[in-house]
Amino acid sequence: MLVVLARRLANVVPTLLAVIALVFLLFSVLPGSFISGMGDDGRTTIDPQVMERMRAEMGLDDPLPTRFGKYVTHLAVGDLGTSFRTREPVTKLIGARVWPSLKLVFAAMTFAICVGVTLGFFAALKPGSLVDTISMVAAISGLSLSQFWFGLMLMYLFALKLQWLPSFGYGDGGLSHIILPAVALGVGPMALLARTTRAAVLDVLNADFVRTARSKGMSERLVVKWHVLRNALVLVITIVGLQFGSLMGAAVVVEKLFSWPGVGSLMVDSVFQRDMPAVQGCILMIVVFFLAINTLVDIAYVVIDPRIRYQ
Amino acid sequence: MRLKGGTSLWVGGGLVGLAIAVAVTAPLIQLTDPVMDANLMNAEIPPGLEFPFGTDIQGRDIYSRVVHGARISLTVGIVSQVCNSLIGVTLGLTAGYWGGLWDDLVSGLTNLMLAIPSLVFALAIMAILGPGLVSLLIALGLTSWSYSCRIARAQVLSLKSQGYIQAARILGYGDLRIMFTQVLPNILGPLIVIATLGMGAAILAEASLSFLGLGIRPPYPSWGSMLSEARDQINTAPWLSVFPGLAIFFTVLGLNLLGDGLRDILDPQSQTRRA
Numbered sequence: 039m040l041v042v043l044a045r046r047l048a049n050v051v052p053t054l055l056a057v058i059a060l061v062f063l064l065f066s067v068l069p070g071s072f073i074s075g076m077g078d079d080g081r082t083t084i085d086p087q088v089m090e091r092m093r094a095e096m097g098l099d100d101p102l103p104t105r106f107g108k109y110v111t112h113l114a115v116g117d118l119g120t121s122f123r124t125r126e127p128v129t130k131l132i133g134a135r136v137w138p139s140l141k142l143v144f145a146a147m148t149f150a151i152c153v154g155v156t157l158g159f160f161a162a163l164k165p166g167s168l169v170d171t172i173s174m175v176a177a178i179s180g181l182s183l184s185q186f187w188f189g190l191m192l193m194y195l196f197a198l199k200l201q202w203l204p205s206f207g208y209g210d211g212g213l214s215h216i217i218l219p220a221v222a223l224g225v226g227p228m229a230l231l232a233r234t235t236r237a238a239v240l241d242v243l244n245a246d247f248v249r250t251a252r253s254k255g256m257s258e259r260l261v262v263k264w265h266v267l268r269n270a271l272v273l274v275i276t277i278v279g280l281q282f283g284s285l286m287g288a289a290v291v292v293e294k295l296f297s298w299p300g301v302g303s304l305m306v307d308s309v310f311q312r313d314m315p316a317v318q319g320c321i322l323m324i325v326v327f328f329l330a331i332n333t334l335v336d337i338a339y340v341v342i343d344p345r346i347r348y349q
Numbered sequence: 350m351r352l353k354g355g356t357s358l359w360v361g362g363g364l365v366g367l368a369i370a371v372a373v374t375a376p377l378i379q380l381t382d383p384v385m386d387a388n389l390m391n392a393e394i395p396p397g398l399e400f401p402f403g404t405d406i407q408g409r410d411i412y413s414r415v416v417h418g419a420r421i422s423l424t425v426g427i428v429s430q431v432c433n434s435l436i437g438v439t440l441g442l443t444a445g446y447w448g449g450l451w452d453d454l455v456s457g458l459t460n461l462m463l464a465i466p467s468l469v470f471a472l473a474i475m476a477i478l479g480p481g482l483v484s485l486l487i488a489l490g491l492t493s494w495s496y497s498c499r500i501a502r503a504q505v506l507s508l509k510s511q512g513y514i515q516a517a518r519i520l521g522y523g524d525l526r527i528m529f530t531q532v533l534p535n536i537l538g539p540l541i542v543i544a545t546l547g548m549g550a551a552i553l554a555e556a557s558l559s560f561l562g563l564g565i566r567p568p569y570p571s572w573g574s575m576l577s578e579a580r581d582q583i584n585t586a587p588w589l590s591v592f593p594g595l596a597i598f599f600t601v602l603g604l605n606l607l608g609d610g611l612r613d614i615l616d617p618q619s620q621t622r623r624a
Contacts, residue, residue, distance in 0.1 A: 049460075056461045064473060178357075178609070182602035184553050186560055187576060187594035190583060198584050287468030291557045295580070305469075306561055309476040317476055324469055 046336050050329050057325050062109055065314050066102055118322070119315035123308075128319040132301060136323070138208055139300030143289055145216050146224035147278065154228040155274060158235025163262075165240065173232055180229025186291045189222030193296075206296045219296040223289055227281040234277045238270035245269070272343050279335030283328050358610025364603025372419040379413040383570045386410065393586045403588040405578065411589065414570035415596050421571040422600060425485055425555040426548040432490030434497050434544050441501025442528045446509065455498065462495040468554055475563040485564050489551050497543050504536040538615030542608050549604035556597050572597050 100108075112119065118128035154177075161173040196218060197205030209215035242248060243266060251261045290302030297303070305320035371378070380400075391408035394400050402411035444455035462470075471488040478484035505528075508514060517527045558564035559573025560580075567574050572593040579589035 052457070053460055053464050056457070057464055060461065060465075061473070064477060178605055179598075179602065182549065182598055182605050184556050184573075184594065184597050184601075186557060187590070187597060190576065190580060190590050191594065194583050194587055194590070283463075283466040284468070287466035288557070290469065290472060291561060294561055305472070306563075309472065309563065312476075317473065321465070321469060321473055325465055328466065329464060 043333075043337065046333050050333060054326065054329060058110065058113065058322065059106070061318050061321050062106055065318055066105065113322075118319035121308075121313055121316045123311050123313045123316070128315050131304060131316055132319050132323055135299055135301045135304045138298060139289065139293070139302065140327075142216060142219055142223065142293065142298060142300055143282070143285055145220035146285060146289070147227065147282070149220050149224035150227035150231055150281070151274075151278065153224075154231030155235045157228075158232040158237075159239055159267075159270075161232070162236040162239035162243065170236075173236070177229040177232040180225045180232075183225055185222050185226055185288045186295045188225055189219065189292055189295050192218050192222055206298075208297075208299050219292050219298055222295075223285065223292045226288060227278075227285055230281060231274065231277060235270060235274055238273040239266055242266045242269045268342070272339065275335055275338055275342065279332050282331045286324050286328060355610065357606040358614070361603045361606025361608070361610055364599055365607050368419055368423060368600045368603060371416055372423045375416045375420055379410075379416055381410045381413050383409065383414040383417040384568045386413075393582070395586075396588050402592040403586070405575075405589055406582060406586070411575075411592055414575060415572070415592050417570045418572040418575060418593060418596060419600070421482070421565055421569070422552045422555060422597070424482070425489060426552045426604070428486050429489035429493075429551045430544045430548045432486070433492075433494040433547060434540060436491070437494035437497030438501045438533070438540060440494070441498040442505055442532060444498075445502035445505030446524065446528050446532070452502075455502070459495045459498050462492070467493045468557060471554055471558065472561070472563065475558055480563055480566050482565060485555055485558065488558070489554055493547060493550065496547070497540055500539050500543060501536060504539065505532055508532055508535060539612075541615060542612045545604055545608035545611060549601040549608070552597065552601055552604070 109119070116129060118132070120126070121128050121131055124131065157173040157176065161167075161170040164170055193205050196203045203218055204215050205218075207215060245265075248261060248265050251265055252258075256264075286302070289300065290305060292298070293300040293302040294306050301320050301323055305317055305324075308314075308316035308320065386409060388408035391400070391404045392406055394404045394408075396403040396411075400410050400412065402415060404410055405414075440455045440458070444452040470492045474488035474492070475484055478487060514527060514531055517531050522531070555564055555571065556573035556576065559566075559571045560577045562574075562577060565571035565574045567578055575593040576590055579586070579593070582589055
């Protein structure tokens with residue numbers, strides 16, 4: 039177990055460093071800074087002297103390697119810089135948004151797993167049946183939906199017409215506010231999980247050890263419970279891990295649609311305000327979370343599938 | 350998971366064909382000019398005989414705007430996937446064929462790309478380049494080549510030791526000639542499938558970015574930017590949201606079905622490993 043964890047970390051750390059470098063370069067090399075942007079909208083004029091002073095204060099005139107060095111040393115002690123707009127530490131801005139984001143992403147994944155795995159599982163037990171056809175049509179449709187449009191339609195139906203649920207906002211953080219955004223966000227992974235689970239279960243149902251189990255007289259219920267589910271789970275977990283990435287991408291849009299106070303909506307707002315330290319911080323936050331999830335997935339493999347442990 | 354046999358191929362092909370036909374003939378089948386023909390006298394008319402999809406708050410015909418939106422969506426889908434495929438295939442082929450340090454470098458880069466959710470990456474690029482079609486093409490064309498790269502690399506590794514590749518080498522073919530004339534045609538199937546599915550993903554990404562106001566900006570009729578404008582009127586004029594959304598849905602559904610159908614034909618080994 040420790041070996042797996044160590045090997046995994048040996049992969050994660052260079053990736054993380056590379057992401058930090060990439061994000062830094064992206065935002066430094068390309069033209070346009072917060073300050074030059076301030077004059078661009080034509081509504082504000084800034085005294086060039088003030089502009090100079092601000093550039094110097096924010097260290098925007100230092101040579102690139104110096105700035106990168108500073109950035110990394112600050113990162114190492116958990117300092118993501120100071121927001122250009124609010125003059126607050128970026129960590130503070132993001133800190134306030136992490137919990138709502140995590141709640142939304144996990145709620146969406148829970149929905150996706152519960153519905154997707156169930157659909158795929160029952161579809162695979164009776165291939166070609168009505169259940170199978172309906173699940174598969176639902177799955178391919180779910181994959182083709184744009185999540186924010188689906189969210190908009192849910193909002194119209196359940197919040198505005200039926201008035202069952204609040205239309206947007208975080209509210210008191212209770213269940214009623216999270217249902218619509220979570221379903222909108224979860225529909226994509228749900229569809230993919232339904233397809234994956236079906237394929238995985240079908241694969242396992244044809245495996246030799248399942249035939250053996252059946253031929254020695256094991257009841258179908260036990261075969262499914264002991265052999266099929268457990269083996270199909272490995273593939274399902276892989277997909278869950280990978281889907282967290284696209285889920286967090288889509289969360290940016292869904293958070294914005296539902297005015298959800300998460301990291302994604304902070305990122306979009308910061309983009310419009312050209313508050314680059316905040317944007318950088320949000321991206322890093324999302325990447326760190328994604329890498330952490332995938333590390334957990336790797337550990338989960340080892341727990342579920344002893345074959346991987348002995349390799 | 351899928352519709353049976355050729356059904357998904359035909360339904361998908363039909364939907365994609367329809368989208369392409371609409372995009373190509375947009376100026377001919379439009380009812381009014383999608384950008385210029387605003388008329389406040391016609392504001393927010395529900396779908397009916399005169400305006401099949403209704404009109405928006407400025408009195409523009411939604412049908413004509415949806416029809417023109419197909420041009421933007423398909424352009425973004427096709428161009429960005431061509432870029433992604435070119436980058437991914439070139440890197441994957443050379444990495445798999447040459448191996449060594451170059452392979453390590455490419456693999457590292459691929460892992461890096463996979464670590465950043467592609468929509469987040471595209472959003473960052475849009476933030477830097479500013480809104481517009483060209484920025485969109487760059488942002489989406491550079492951020493999701495990792496799948497085709499991985500597939501190309503894996504396929505080359507398994508083909509490298511085949512007799513006909515050895516033969517080509519003995520005949521004195523250069524490395525690049527072998528890669529592009531001997532290896533590439535044999536791995537085209539899975540790559541076409543990836544590109545088809547990727548096109549759907551790119552169209553969804555364009556819609557998302559335009560919805561956020563970072564892609565195509567109003568008044569130009571992209572499906573995403575139309576939805577962005579429609580959001581505020583969802584209660585009084587829901588048709589503004591319904592039709593662009595359905596257009597995205599059916600186009601992407603078509604591409605996904607087509608991809609599934611093509612996979613059955615072009616990539617027979619995937620029958621067992623398909624998710």
